[in-house]
Amino acid sequence: MPANGTVLRAYRREDLDGVIEVFQRAVREVASRDYDPDQIAAWSKVDRAEWDEYRLRCPTWVAVRDARIVGFSDLEPDGHLDMMFVHPDCQRTGIATMLLERVERAARDRSLGIVFTEASLTARPFFLARGFEIIMRQNVVAGGETFLNFRMRKRIV
Numbered sequence: 001m002p003a004n005g006t007v008l009r010a011y012r013r014e015d016l017d018g019v020i021e022v023f024q025r026a027v028r029e030v031a032s033r034d035y036d037p038d039q040i041a042a043w044s045k046v047d048r049a050e051w052d053e054y055r056l057r058c059p060t061w062v063a064v065r066d067a068r069i070v071g072f073s074d075l076e077p078d079g080h081l082d083m084m085f086v087h088p089d090c091q092r093t094g095i096a097t098m099l100l101e102r103v104e105r106a107a108r109d110r111s112l113g114i115v116f117t118e119a120s121l122t123a124r125p126f127f128l129a130r131g132f133e134i135i136m137r138q139n140v141v142a143g144g145e146t147f148l149n150f151r152m153r154k155r156i157v
């Protein structure tokens, strides 16, 4: 087991409530320092049936510590990393780094060449620290709110 006591494994259907909890807590308790309350309310809204379907369709990895899901990430077939979320109690302990290494390995196995994402203001320092470059700033509309985020990418060799 790595030093931070966390192991990674592939997502299973019974992980759904665990990943939703990590997502909502990370948005409400961590990303809330960079976005306003209306944005956070819109972002953290979850359609459970939609999530269930999408998580089974999109290759996803979960980070498990003390038998509890503490983070997750994914990789769509075109190299798009859609989600990277870590539980508020476990920030800055290397969990996202472990997940990103797993995502990059999957991208390499599939000869994708590039991984790209739309990083929140909150996640931008993490992706920059892990070798991503900013392609552009953009405003995206979701749930009736406008969010500033950053299209970022990393070449995978």
Ligand SMILES: CC(C)(COP(=O)(O)OP(=O)(O)OC[C@H]1O[C@@H](n2cnc3c(N)ncnc32)[C@H](O)[C@@H]1OP(=O)(O)O)[C@@H](O)C(=O)NCCC(=O)NCCS
Residues within 6 Å of the ligand: 026, 027, 030, 031, 083, 084, 085, 086, 087, 090, 091, 092, 093, 094, 095, 096, 097, 098, 118, 119, 120, 122, 123, 124, 125, 126, 127, 129, 130
């Ligand atoms: C972004 C996020 C996934 C990072 O997860 P994490 O497990 O805390 O990241 P790591 O511990 O692997 O960080 C690795 C490195 O990234 C950089 N980094 C991470 N968070 C940072 C921050 N807030 N400020 C500055 N640098 C940061 C640091 O260099 C860090 O290394 P260090 O801790 O040794 O200095 C997490 O903060 C999160 O869930 N944020 C809220 C949700 C969100 O916005 N998700 C992304 C949606 S696009």
